[in-house]
Amino acid sequence: MKMNYNLDLTKETLLNGLQVLLVHKPDYQRSLFLLGAKVGGFDIDQNVDGTLVHHKSGLAHYLEHQMFYLDGEDVSELFAGLQCSTNAYTSYTETAFYFSTTADVKKPLKLLFDFVENLDVTNKTIEKEKGIILSEYDMYQQSPEQRLFKETLISLYKNHPMKVDVLGSKKDIQNMRMEDLKYFYELNYDPSKLCLVGITGKDTDEIMEWIKDCQKDIESKCDKEISRVFKEEPMEVNRKEFVDTMDISQPFVCVGFKMKPCSNVMESIEKDFAVNMWLDSLMGPLNPKFQEWLDQRIFTQFVGAEADFTTDHSYVLFYAQTTNPEAFIELVKEQVKKKTILNEDYQSLRAQAIANNLRGLNHFDGLANDLLRSHFENFDYMDSLNRIQKMSLDKVLSNLDDLDFSNVCVTKILPNDSI
Template sequence: MIKKENKRYQESYVEETLDNGLHVVLWQKPDYAKSLFMMATPLGALDMKQKDENGKEYDFPAGIAHFLEHKMFEMEDGDVMDLFSNMGANVNAFTSYTETVYYFSTTADVIQPLHLLLDFVQDLSITKESVEKEKGIIIQELNMYKQMSDQRLLMETFSSLYKHHPLRYDIGGDAESVTSITLEQLKQCYDINYHPGKMILVGVSAQNPEVLLKEIKKNQQAKTFPAGKKVIRMMQEEPYEPARKDFEFQMDVSMPKLSIAYKMRGVEDIYERIKKEWAIRMVLDATFSSLNPDFQKWLDEGIINDFVGSDVDLGKDYGMMMFYSETNKKEAFLAIVKDIVQKIKQEGISESLLEQLKKRYYGQSLRSLNCFDDIAITMVRNYFDQSDFFASMDVLYDITLQDVKDACQMIDVDNFCVIDLLPENK
């Protein structure tokens, strides 16, 4: 068991990789009654095509990671949620583009639910009949999301940006891909992605880490696992131009919604990626929020309203920056965005504003160390990205004005798409 301490943040945690490959991180918070444990695999919605160490390729339908997440909650002993509830714990899960995560929280004793978390995630108990039944449930869930205008606007933005990249699909896939998923595909996907050697277990609790680790080892030593396969995510080469330059669709909304998104290249190095994403995020805050003196004028003129914002997302093999709002003044909104993007590339922001924004976000980062969910999911993602938790936080603290200027040069003003959500029959 290795202990890692950080003087700047006055925090520490212990970690150990077990004999079966499961990586365990235990973060002690002595003054808290709550405990949270999170178990994760790097299987996400991007993993539609994988290749193992022997060169064998695996093709999976869109949404299979999310489908597996649903099926994991079935056990021969009963419904997993009921079992956790009887122990005084709340359990849940989610699938993102890059990972699948199972977690529980409790203010009661953690030993029983901790064993249950390990047991249900490490055992797939499904039948052909249960798989077929689940398809209708998931398709119904996807249709529900399609009726949410904000969610639909985001998904149509991704579909307009990417031609081949899996980001063009909803995390849950679509009706066609979900219908095509078979029992055999689910078992194969589980076998190569849920091996302990690929997974991480993070605990944030007041409990003694040595006691917890002893229980975890006891649980794992009672189980046998076949040899794990190293698999990598495969991606088809993505053109730099957006898949759709303009796209328009209708829904039952009272006012049009609009997004304009810029396609960017990914950043391979994780620390450089974190730095560039922070830098662009701060520039967006400086130019497209109330920090910009013109923002109130845009509100007064009805070009934007309360539903307005911007975002940036950089991955290893993709990048995007988007602006969105409800507006009846499309051309005025687009003109504002294009002017902002040009200024960002040419001018960046002032050093005083950069320092102000760094302090704001740095303060938020420090406060997140009191949030068990933030600690756990950040630790999970750092582990899968092969980065250090505290070093990732330091990136924000050390960003310079030159870093901001360099990040802004990534933006290509010519490669963008515009998505219009219009009221029905208007």
């Protein structure tokens, strides 16, 4: 299957440093605009003009919640009045605010700029959001699946901020102060550090000129060099085993493998694709033994595997709900010795990936997120899709060959009465 990926994409850097990426989608009535900052859960330590600055964990996420106010009004309600839906997210690496509409885009786009480029924070709103975020934190703590993954990451990493939840620690959330939010905002939300991604059926040339006019009096005020700091991370896992109990009927288990980070972004994209393709062939219906494992009750319907390969961290996880954790652990350890994939599985999964990528070009939310991330990580998004399309089976296998499964940890969440 050979497909061409095409986007009618326009890029410009405005006088204040704001990056603008506009994608024209003819015949579409819907428009989506996303304004993002390269700041997220990883930004606990930052280098600011050569000085190490330590922030509270969860600050990026807390600020995302706090920013939905403008002149004392709830921004969500203002967007609703303009026939728009709106939302935001904070990941480990970026924070983004976006709206979607089938109506005119100029008024909501002006509102998006206004509330992201102007912080409206009071002690009252800080305390209100504190309660909301603490409730969110407690909800995740009560989810066995969330606990399983959270404790596995803590077991894998000694220093890397991957071990810290995007929400932050409970202590840091409780102690969040106005000066913390204001300083973090000042460093990371200058126009020169933001990127706007727009996907629309409307005239993108006209919209680009309107954006330039809208931003002409908004000046960049931050001339500091700011970068994310990662402490040196050993290859050994932080802890080999973690066991806890919860009010559940059957155990949950995760086997985590700490991998060597990739040397560049394109290597990470290819390796991530290759390893996840292998995992899909191994831990799913393409594997003839998968149903046999289900029948043997080595795991239930909650089972899977995933990999994440980047330039600062990499790992592979196998997880399941099972009445026999030891049998699942042994199964995983046996399977990782078989670093291969059948040609028919490769062809099937490759065709599926290409089809998903093509559909993704018309999925506004996902496309905007991918374009934002590619901009911040400084790689060509379309080139990454083409690289995946051209990956041969030999290339996939070469990416599997050098995987080192020697750094392993095991996490078990057991029923309360089992210990």
